[in-house]
Amino acid sequence: MNLDSLRRTPNALAAEYSRFRVGERLLLTGHSHQAWPDVAREGQLAAFEDAARDVDAKWEAASRMAEEVRVGVRALLADDGDIALGVNTHELLVRFLSSVDIRRRPRLVTTDGEFHSARRQLARLAEEGIEVVRVPAAPAGTLAERLAAVVDDRTAAVLVSAVLFETARIVPGLDAVAAACRSRGAELVVDAYHALGVFPLPLRELGLGDAWVLGGGYKYLQLGEGNCFLRLPPHAAGLRPVVTGWFAEFGTLAEEPDPDRVVYARGGDRFAGATYDPTSHYRAARVLRFRAERGLTPEFLRTVTQHQLGLLADRFDRLDLPESVITRDRGVPLTEFAGFLALRCRDAAGLRQALAERGVSTDSRGEYLRLGPAPYLSDAQLESAIAALATCCA
Structure with missing residues (x-):
């Protein structure tokens, strides 16, 4: 090609x-x-065939498809970090927000150019007393610098897009925001939805090794609905999201339950939800293979x-x-x-x-x-x- x-x-x-x-x-x-490329249909049909053959035992095959999606996401980010999967970015964002100590650090920093899933959720949190600082997204060339300047010791997280969804402007210099968050003990969440499949986004080369990264396959990746992810930074291993589903217990179900403390799986599964339709992962896995075969x-x-x-x-x-x-x-x-x-x-x-x-x-x-x-x-x-x-x- x-x-x-x-x-x-x-x-x-x-x-x-x-x-x-x-x-x-x-x-x-x-x-x-x-x-979607025509091969997406093969993935859809394979999900049906596996369910028809294996019934409730289909989840073994489904988990392989999910892992193939994770591998594809890691390749896009040139990163080997843990990946949590979700139906949409909003559910992953909510789980992330529930994992940080907003009671002790009741301040969130963002921009006035974020997509509606973040914009609406943060606005609702502001109604409940969380301080939400909105930095003007324009001009994009100085946005990272201006975000970094307002991070303080009360800031729980900074939430910013790698590409602004209204204008397609790439936000340069996000490593400066990452450095500010690191020095203040805040988290950085980068929405990469409008970057993935458009240009390379090697996290560590960009100075974003400590960042959380949200994204999905509905747009440029051609994966269709239900294929979103949250890349976890290395220090996420000890976080315990309050909003949590029973899939986040996988790997621990055989253990004796602790009546006084909820346990979590390792890796990205600690940010998992509950039962979902695995068809999306079958479709995504097949499309990711197609893209690799065609050199996309x-x-x-x-x-x-x-x-x-x-x-x-x-x-x-x-x-x-x-x-x-x-x-x-x-x-x-x-x-x-x-x-x-x-x-x-x-x-x-x-x-x-x-x-x-x-x-x-x-x-x-x-x-x-x-x-x-x-x-x-x-x-x-x-x-x-x-x-x-x-x-x-x-």
Whole structure:
């Protein structure tokens, strides 16, 4: 697989996504829900067959699929740390928050640019008396420095995204936040959802070896729903989340229960919940194999994404549309953006609807229209999408 083969029509990958009809549709929702490769269906069916054959004994096979997902996550992070799996990032975030001593350190630091699962939960905690400090996300170039400056001895945790979900801006210098947290005894949680599958994220090289990392496969990784994770830092071994399910006892069930103290499994399972649908892990494991077979590494996908963003930006700039209607941040190089092109609009929701009526799938967040390419789209498809945008803005 090489970049030239993906630029052509038909795109060299498109045939592998035939059930999502990616060659027939203009799906610029790659930052929100990428199409699944056809092999995902094999994983779905294998989950059914194992359940039909083994009934309740299916969990042995399911655990192997879960471990394959963990191995895939570790590879993406270039890290060998423990991985907790969850249906969504919110449940993992809640378990994390329940494991830190918020009574003794009742202060959480975050930004005003976090995704809704964190934004809403932290806002609700603030209503209950937890001090929540929201640092302005813009400008992204100085965000890490500004976050580090407000960490103090009362701070339980800092929660920040590696990539801002509204604008696709990469947040540089998170190692400075990690150092501030380390010196003050606070935890750092990095939301990597908009980074995974877009560019390499080697934790230790980035100075994030002590960080907790949240992420999932619903977006760029093409794993579908139910495939989220929490990477645990080495010092997490002694933490005991208050919000806990019985799967967090696995490995200890044979022991004599202690009536006075809840016990936890080792590793990532100490942050586990309870019974879940393992179909998601079958699907994810099969898709991760497919991505490895096709050479869809973070490094290669970064090259693809940068090309596609460059094409979209260039064709958009050529339209020379009124900035009062729609514009983009031309003052920042595309290398500082992740997986989508964010266009600030007078009526982002209206443009999204107008594009949908012309067969172009996008989405909007507040004042931003988000155009999310994916590796199975050809250059011609991206140009058609911008041509449709021109008619909507005429």
